[in-house]
Each structure stands twice: as structure tokens, then as C-alpha cells.
Amino acid sequence: MHARADTAAEQAASWPNEIFAVLQRFEVRQVPYVPDAGHSQLIARVLASPGMCGIPLTTEEEGVALLVGAWAGGQRGVLLMQSSGVGNCINMLSLTQVFRFPFLTLVTMRGEWGEFNPWQVPMGSSTQAAFELCGVRVLRASHPAEVREVVEAAAAQAYNACTPTAVLLSQRLIGAKEFTK
Amino acid sequence: MSKANLLDRRRVVSALLADRKEALVVGGLGAATYDIAAAGDHARNLYLWGAMGGAVMIGLGLALAQPQLPVVIITGDGEMLMGMGGLATVGLQKPANLSIIVLDNECYGETGGQMSHTAASTDLVGIARACGIQNVHAISTLGEVEAFAKTLQDVAAGPRFASVKIDSANLERVLSSRDGNFILNRLRGSLGLNPM
Numbered sequence: 001m002h003a004r005a006d007t008a009a010e011q012a013a014s015w016p017n018e019i020f021a022v023l024q025r026f027e028v029r030q031v032p033y034v035p036d037a038g039h040s041q042l043i044a045r046v047l048a049s050p051g052m053c054g055i056p057l058t059t060e061e062e063g064v065a066l067l068v069g070a071w072a073g074g075q076r077g078v079l080l081m082q083s084s085g086v087g088n089c090i091n092m093l094s095l096t097q098v099f100r101f102p103f104l105t106l107v108t109m110r111g112e113w114g115e116f117n118p119w120q121v122p123m124g125s126s127t128q129a130a131f132e133l134c135g136v137r138v139l140r141a142s143h144p145a146e147v148r149e150v151v152e153a154a155a156a157q158a159y160n161a162c163t164p165t166a167v168l169l170s171q172r173l174i175g176a177k178e179f180t181k
Numbered sequence: 182m183s184k185a186n187l188l189d190r191r192r193v194v195s196a197l198l199a200d201r202k203e204a205l206v207v208g209g210l211g212a213a214t215y216d217i218a219a220a221g222d223h224a225r226n227l228y229l230w231g232a233m234g235g236a237v238m239i240g241l242g243l244a245l246a247q248p249q250l251p252v253v254i255i256t257g258d259g260e261m262l263m264g265m266g267g268l269a270t271v272g273l274q275k276p277a278n279l280s281i282i283v284l285d286n287e288c289y290g291e292t293g294g295q296m297s298h299t300a301a302s303t304d305l306v307g308i309a310r311a312c313g314i315q316n317v318h319a320i321s322t323l324g325e326v327e328a329f330a331k332t333l334q335d336v337a338a339g340p341r342f343a344s345v346k347i348d349s350a351n352l353e354r355v356l357s358s359r360d361g362n363f364i365l366n367r368l369r370g371s372l373g374l375n376p377m
Contacts, residue, residue, distance in 0.1 A: 069242025
């Protein structure tokens with residue numbers, strides 16, 4: 001569905017491990033996700049971790065609701081998704097304002113950097129604005145060297161200041177999917 | 182279609198919650214939330230007034246975080262239809278302490294009684310079973326409700342799902358708090374957890 005050709009650079013990328021380390025440090029326990037190739041390394045780390053519960057979803061809005069229940073029960077969570085999935089979450093994002101619970105999401109971007117598939121462009125172009133309309137602060141990481149500190153800042157403001165926050169992981173960071181060689 | 186002998190929703194919910202003990206209860210928006218409030222306000226009630234389609238997933242997050250406590254979701258057929266994918270997600274996680282009860286009046290009572298899919302064609306019990314929830318029940322009598330209520334305390338035999346056919350009478354609304362942050366922090370407090 002959201003496949004992306006693996007490249008040598010992606011396989012060797014260390015930033016997914018750095019994200020995993022930040023999530024561990026903040027004691028994140030529930031990790032709902034709709035798979036994206038850009039999140040594949042992180043998802044594999046989560047599923048292999050005894051301290052975290054990786055939870056595959058059928059649609060991204062499920063993850064917003066799940067994180068309310070997780071927090072009500074005393075656990076922190078983070079939602080992993082692709083930019084197209086952000087549109088699926090709109091009404092459920094109301095919960096961040098109604099409940100004021102710590103909300104953090106990490107979003108891999110499509111449709112913004114060397115995109116081949118025009119179907120990814122409309123939602124990718126409005127991802128940030130959609131979040132901001134819904135009251136979610138947006139931070140962005142475009143280069144491998146800045147991922148750790150951006151995710152760390154996002155986690156800190158989400159979990160310590162209860163500020164709903166999304167980190168957009170740029171398509172430039174992840175690499176455009178190759179459809180043709 | 183005959184609507185004779187269908188159950189009264191308030192009696193169903195009262196029976197489900199009469200001996201709730203330590204259970205955490207999530208109510209889907211609309212009449213299910215009023216029914217839970219009518220059965221008695223409780224610090225462990227998480228009332229929803231919106232987020233249609235989210236009740237099952239909120240219950241799942243709670244069940245995974247508190248595996249030793251019974252978590253009971255009570256919602257309507259319309260709310261359940263909007264979040265049916267959540268049954269697949271529950272079927273995958275299989276939280277043994279989670280119970281899902283749909284109060285099925287086969288219509289959207291809050292908006293004028295328009296028919297829902299369950300009136301004609303959709304079988305929610307079949308869907309739950311096909312999603313991997315093996316402990317499923319189609320309930321139509323108060324005796325079955327009372328027997329099912331006793332099983333809610335068993336946190337090792339879920340997830341379980343029940344559809345209870347109820348009559349479509351619009352009852353007087355019993356209004357719970359609709360301050361989400363208050364409801365959330367009250368529930369957390371009952372678990373010994375601080376606000377943020």
C-alpha cells in the first residue's frame with residue numbers, strides 16, 4: 001500500500017534508531033501505526049521491544065482514539081503514519097482539545113519532494129495546514145542530523161507541556177519512492 | 182418489522198453495570214452515554230459526547246494499559262458501524278479483559294430515528310467473529326444480559342462482543358458531565374494516576 005523502494009541509504013539510516021531511543025527515554029508504551037516504508041525500521045524496532053506494544057490499525061483515526069485510552073490507563077503512546085493518513089484523523093483530533101491528553105504523532109511525508117505519484121500530492125500539500133487547523137503544532141525534520149533533536153523536542157512538549165504535536169519527517173529525508181528504474 | 186418484546190435499553194445497561202466492581206466503562210456518544218449516566222455516575226465512566234466511531238479504540242487503549250481490570254465498552258449500532266475497523270484491530274490484539282456491548286436499536290435515535298444498516302443487512306456479531314473475536318453473543322432477553330454481565334469480570338476470557346437488540350424508544354436524556362478533561366482526570370485519579 002505504502003511501499004517504497006529500499007535504498008542502501010535507507011537501510012543504513014540511523015535516524016530511525018535515534019527516534020526509537022527517544023521514545024524509550026520518554027517511556028512510550030503504545031505505538032499504533034498504519035505502515036509506511038519510511039517508518040519500517042522504527043516499526044520493526046517497536047515490535048521487537050518487550051516494553052512497547054506495536055498496534056497495527058485499519059485506519060489512522062483509530063490511533064488517535066487509542067492514545068486517549070492509553071493515557072486514561074496511565075500509558076504514553078505515539079501514532080506513526082504517512083501524510084495521506086492525516087486526513088483520515090481530522091474529527092478524531094478533536095479529542096486532543098476535549099480531553100487535553102499528551103498527543104504525539106510522527107508522520108512520514110509524501111507528495112512534496114520528487115514525488116512520482118500525483119495521488120500523493122493533494123494530502124501531502126495540506127498535511128501541515130490540516131494539523132494546524134486542528135490545533136496540533138507541527139515540527140519538521142528534513143535532514144538525518146536533525147531528526148533526533150526534533151523528535152526529542154516534540155516529545156518533550158507533547159508529554160511535558162501537553163501540547164499536541166506532529167513531527168513531519170520530510171520526503172527529502174526518507175527519499176522519494178522509485179516506481180521506475 | 183415487528184418490534185415487540187425488544188429490551189428496554191436502560192434495564193439492559195443497569196443489569197450490565199449492577200455489579201461492575203472495579204470495571205472501567207467507556208460509553209459511545211448519544212444514548213449509550215445517557216444510559217450509562219442513568220445507571221449511576223461513576224469515576225470510572227469515560228463518557229463520549231463525540232468522536233463517533235472511537236469508542237472501541239479508546240476502550241482498547243485502556244484495556245492494554247490496565248490488563249488486570251475489566252474494560253467495558255457500551256455503544257450504539259450507529260457508532261459501532263462508523264468504527265468497524267476497530268473490531269479488526271481488537272481481534273488482532275485480543276485483550277482478554279475487554280468487552281464490547283452494542284445496544285442495537287437498528288436506527289439513529291439521536292437524529293430522528295433513521296434506519297441503520299443493522300435493520301436490514303449488517304450482522305455485527307458475524308463481523309466481530311470474522312474479525313477474530315471468538316467470544317461473541319447475539320442477545321435478545323434480559324436473562325441473557327444478566328448472564329453475560331457476570332462474565333465481564335473475567336479478565337482472562339476476552340475479548341468478548343455482544344449485540345443486544347433493544348427497542349428504539351427515545352428516553353429522557355440523562356446528562357453526564359461533558360467536560361472531557363474532568364472526566365479523563367477523574368478516571369485517572371480512580372487508578373491512582375495524577376493529571377498530566
